[in-house]
Amino acid sequence: MSEIVKVDVFKKFKNFELKVNFSVNEGEKVLIQGPNGSGKTTLLYLIYGVLNPDSGYVRVFNKNPTVELRKSEMYMLEEYLIFLENISLQENLDFITSLRYFNINKTHELINKFDLPLYKKPYQLSSGQRRLFKLALAFSSEAKLLLLDEPTSNLDIENSKVVKDMIREYSGTIIFASHDILLKESCNKTIYLRTGKIERIEIK
Template identity: 30%
Template sequence: MAILECNELVKRYGSAPALDHLNLTVEPGHIVGLLGPNGSGKTTLIKLANGLLTPTAGQILVDGKAPGAQTHAEVSYLPERTCIPLWMSTRRLLDFYQDFYADFRRERAEEMLAHLNIRMDQTIKQMSKGTREKVQLIMVMSRAAKLYLLDEPIGGVDPATRDYILNTIISNYDPDAAVIISTHLIADVEQVLDEVIFVNQGRAVLQSSVDAIREEKGMSVDALFREVFKC
């Protein structure tokens, strides 16, 4: 069964369509790049899959179910902006996730935090922007979810932090789960992707495996993206 399925999905803000009869399917066991220019509908799709928005028309299913209370237990969501409370200490944050999510793997989170030399009594406010983003990603990837929705996980961080974040994603998702990474930094994430979905003006204009793009088009995903979306 597909972990995410969209059938003629429409989302409008007023009269403007953010998603325009979008159709796509994401199978378990894949890391998928959701790629498109700014304003193409990527964040809207991720928010719909996470149940933060409701469709105007059409259908979106997570593990065969409409997004809601049941799917919240199966989806782990990383928003574009850091949203963990600044006053919390690392320990309080771990306690919070453990109380809130039955699938939270605390030992795995503690191991990754120790690798970054983050103290348990350190507050989020005391951390640098890059460290906060790493901590939030560690929390998200330490859940045993079926679907990980990562909205711009490497935006605005230095190359070394990007490498750490991508390695964390690869190392911590279950093979029976799927990871969707929304980003415009394609060259940086291409190495970890199994599949890509190009979205433009609210529609899926291409869905393909990365290997097929390289074999059939004779180019990288980044090069194909530049060709498809050139001004």
């Protein structure tokens, strides 16, 4: 298998330092686990290129993570995605899918699977429904690399199981951070972080 992600970074914050070195191969499903504040989300943002390391490097498909890669080869479950609250979910969908490629048939398949009411406005949705909408976008992006931060947060057990299966069956590579024990069944590598350092790596 070819190596598609290589991380060797140091990032210092006021009360926290992240220093990690690892690689991810094509097709792998890699789970990042660790206590709150261990650096899981920071690591995903570094891989996505939202944050820059103080030293070291991140390579995705042998390139720096750039806007161009984010438009085509990689996609992050955008918890920071801002909904336009006073228009319908369908109108939000039309706008978002105009910004980059999505397999819109797959998007609607997942929206139907999750029973999401496209006629409602975002403020009328539960936190779980908002998360499911973002998951529908992520899994229909057809990105070669998906980054998911707590994908099953605010979801019930039934939908969490659906997401577990979607991760396992996805054709591309996924790096995901989660406290959800159920999702460990979907990965073939687990990276354990503690206070910004890799404590250990387990490979199935």
